[in-house]
Amino acid sequence: MAFLLSFLYLRLVEQQRYILHADLDSFFVSVERILDPSLVGKPVIVGGSANRGVVASCSYEARAFGVHSAMPSKQAQKLCPQAIFVSGSSAEYSRYSKWVSSIIADMTPLYEKASIDEFYIDLSGMEKFFGCYSYGQKIRSRIMEETKLPISFGLSANKMIAKMATNQAKPNGHLFIPQEKILDFISPLSIRKIPFLGEKTEQVLNQTGVKTIAELREVSLEKLVKQFGKQGMFLYNSARGINRSLVEPYQESKSLSVERTFDIDTNQKEWLEKVIVMLAEKLAQELRKEEMLTSCITLKLRFPDFKTITKQTQISYTASTKKLTESLLHLFQDFYKTGTKIRLLGIRFSELIKGNQQSEMFNEEQTDLYKAIDEVKLKYGFGKISVAENLDMGNVKRNQDVRSASEKDE
Ligand SMILES: [Mg+2]
DSSP states (O other), X not given: OHHHHHHHHHHHHHHTOOEEEEEETTHHHHHHHHHXXXXXXXXXXXXXXXSSSBOSEEOHHHHTTTOOTXXXXXXXXXXXXXXEXXXXXXXXXXXXXXXXXXXXXXXXSOEEEEETTEEEEEOTTGGGTSOHHHHHHHHHHHHHHHHOOOEEEEEESSHHHHHHHHXXXXXXXXXXXXXXXXXXXXXXSBGGGSTTOOHHHHHHHHHTTOOBHHHHXXXXXXXXXXXXXXXXXXXXXXXXXXXXXXXXXXXXTOEEXXXXXXXXXEOOHHHHHHHHHHHHHHHHHHHHHTTEEEEEEEEEEEOTTOOEEEEEEEEEEEOOHHHHHHHHHHHHHHHOOTTOOEEEEEEEEESOEEOOHHHHHHSGGGGGHHHHHHHHHHHHOGGGOHHHHHOOOOOOEEESOHHHHHHHHO
16 A cells, blocks of 8 residues: 555656756857857857867857867867857856856755756746746746846756757757657657767667667667666666656755864975875865866865964866866965964865866866876875875865854854
8 A cells, every 4th residue: 555655656746747957058158248249140169279179169150060069179160260269268157157056046946057057947846836837938037137148948847858858949949848748759859869878879779770769769678778788778768758867956055175184283385285285186086076066165274273264266167186276275375374383274175066078178178187187296296205195184074064164163
């Protein structure tokens, strides 16, 4: 009986889900056009230059020539010689991204920030009070009115279909796919339209004559699992428009931190800098492991009398050890008074979002992250010093409530 009830309950919950996926249209380009309106209506490419780097974002005018993100800039320049290359203003992108987040946070009870320009919003239950589709349009209008950024959205019964709906609605549009229309919607689409389906998988399926989602639905689960292993189940469900992943609530205050209390209070500046480099590397690794990016770094210093100070700075979203280390060292150099003894040193990364390919591509050095780490190591040479081996770096703390924690510090 309990089983039956929970089954019925799950069915009920499933039927009542309304997930909205919102995605800013060619986000970096849109921000550039606000900063420089002369770019409006022209083919614009953000990232790299005509000779090097990769395309991070491109306008729809550039896409008409076959340019797309992740393409080498050199190739993009050949396809569209009249394109205007912009190197990018990553701090502005972070600022606009946070602005959009704050509007969504203000209007919805539960949302996930999937990347710098992409959001999932769970509107389930709200249909009793408003139509979810018209509420989605309200959210969109407010974002466009306040920030002047174009944004598209899709609404459906799960994250996957909502995202596919957004992609069909783009640019500057919106689309609602009710539960009962899901199969009609996806059947004629190419399997390429399934989010997170790799190019390799697509090729393998194409070779067996499967091009559309309707054709994918004809392939048995057994065959898919045999051919693709674990991914087989994902393909089987996707072909049926089934996706059970939840909207993961976004917490602005989520953070990662690590700190080290010294056995002996120290005022050796160079040694303290080395500790910062090591802690930064440890925490940056953790950040990348969790596939997150940070846009706020904090340095904490405690003195022998237990007085504690923290210094914070906003940076553009990154998980690059090099960038994080440099920013932390700047902070330290700015506010450490030479000669002052330190008892404890800590660092914290906050305002985390899920790392996304787009913004990672934007930071060119991230394409060769390990090289960057090695460069920092070479520059500061901490790998060679014996004291480093004895350092206990402490455990990384995941903090869900940074503000109250830091208040306690003071
Ligand atoms: Mg976008």
